Amino acid sequence: QVQFVASGGGLVQAGGSLRLACAASGSTSRIDVIGWYRQPPGKRRTLIAMITLGGSTNYTDSVKGRFTVARDNAKDTVYLLMNSLKPEDTGVYYCRVPLGAWGQGTQVTVSS
Numbered sequence: 001q002v003q004f005v006a007s008g009g010g011l012v013q014a015g016g017s018l019r020l021a022c023a024a025s026g027s028t029s030r031i032d033v034i035g036w037y038r039q040p041p042g043k044r045r046t047l048i049a050m051i052t053l054g055g056s057t058n059y060t061d062s063v064k065g066r067f068t069v070a071r072d073n074a075k076d077t078v079y080l081l082m083n084s085l086k087p088e089d090t091g092v093y094y095c096r097v098p099l100g101a102w103g104q105g106t107q108v109t110v111s112s
Contacts, residue, residue, distance in 0.1 A: 022094075
């Protein structure tokens with residue numbers, strides 16, 4: 001089963017931008033849906049964005065208009081471009097296929 005290793009996190013000021021990447025352990029060319037998840041400190045992990053094989057995307061309301069998800073199947077990588085970051089975007093970010101195993105996340109910290 002494909003797992004992902006997320007990277008690109010860091011410390012950024014509110015209003016700033018980051019681009020996260022999730023590298024897959026195998027080919028993503030036949031994976032229909034890939035999701036980005038966020039786990040804020042002390043809270044549960046939730047789905048915030050998803051992309052299908054055909055490129056359709058969906059976002060939770062809190063990130064809609066600020067985050068953009070994309071995928072490059074030639075590189076087996078999924079991206080999350082985050083703009084206008086807010087302190088409430090702080091958390092560990094992960095990628096996963098539906099019902100798949102969790103891989104390594106990346107920490108994003110947004111300072112006010």
